Amino acid sequence: MSAQRKAAISVVKAETRQRLAELDDAEEYDEALLNGYQNGANGVEGGFARVSATPSLGRGARRPSVAGGDRTLSRVSVLSAAPKWFVRDYLATKEIILSSWFNLLLVCVPLGWASAYVGWGAVTTFTLNFLALIPLALILGDITEDLAVRFGDVVGGLINATFGNVVEIMVSLFALFKDLYTVVAASLLGSILSNLLLVLGCSFFLGGLFHSVQTFNAVSNRACSSLLMLACIGVSIPSAASVILIPADLRQDWILDVSRGTAVIMLICYVCYLAFQLKTHADLFKGEDDDAVPMLTLGTSIGLLTAITAVVAVCSEFLTDSIKEVSESTHLSEAFIGLIILPIAGNACEHLTACIVAMRNKMDLSMGVAVGSSIQIALFAIPFNVVVGWISGHNFSLDFSPFAALVLLVCVVHANFVTADATSHWLLGIQLVALYCLVAVAYFYQ
Known part of the structure; x- marks a missing residue:
């Protein structure tokens, strides 16, 4: 996640942050929760008489009602006994979970796991775990951005580099460990093309409907x-040289050596990009919400990040386990599944965020979301997989197929x-989306 991507999500979440900030300033709602309910219904009514003008906390975060009877008062008494940080984390977590209709797909998490264990079929397991990754990616984006707000640009940039595309990285790593090198290459390439063509194209189109030129x-x-x-x-050199220059008996070792050296250089370039973006030229990537405050406490953020990353890992493993069977039963190639289908799960957050800020005429933020995420995949996720494969004994290289390298070159x-x-x-x-559709059609019939 780039600095602009972080800023873009902050813009989308600005209303939530403003509400929580207002509660911090007045401390009326927290005090009402913590101290205002000792005297029963009268206490509740009195406690909230002072804050009747305070905005609601968003979808699903309703204030307790006197008309709710004993059940409401019981819930209120539990909150009143809780520490103040717990109340705020509860409200913020509830807001994150209820902030998007995509999060209704969280029900697919237990269903996907059950399908894998009980044996409902590869297609069902793949579909359920694929759908489960969409809300998990969205929630991970919110929590990662919240940590980045807390720690500032430098540490926040490193956090975003690690967790900004965690779904894509998890899926590619599990495919790597299962020697599904075609899926690894296709999923990472597909994530670049999805962000660069589909997400950016939809942003240009929707933004252009509201503003003639942006x-x-x-x-x-x-x-x-x-x-x-x-x-x-960096991807094209090994792919082209393996076909044109290198004798067959020397090809594999040469490609691995060149790929590993190229991966190290690309990772160094990514570190330089972070320094350029966060330090030396930070003004070019500066967002509009630099004074934002984190919604969650540090412990809760880390706990949620760890738990959701673990859930993503399990869903990714079940997903990659079923790819071969899905490919055979649906007659879709592994390359098409990796290039077109899998990136949808990881890019749902980027797609939604980029389109929203584009319609608000914040094109620098929209560009940062789409292009910044493509750079993260190209300069971090791809070489990271090469290095992990190098360390773990899985010979994944940058020798994508010549057609894949050509597609990447033409699209960039x-x-x-x-x-x-x-x-x-x-x-x-329209042009960018059309090019993405052309690539999808080509891989569908490959």
């Missing part, structure tokens, strides 16, 4: 475009061409 920062756009081209070249060149003048409108969005 602009974004040209300097940061050029920096991001050149980094994407660098990553594209076209996206750079579309964004070259730092302006956008709805027709450019």
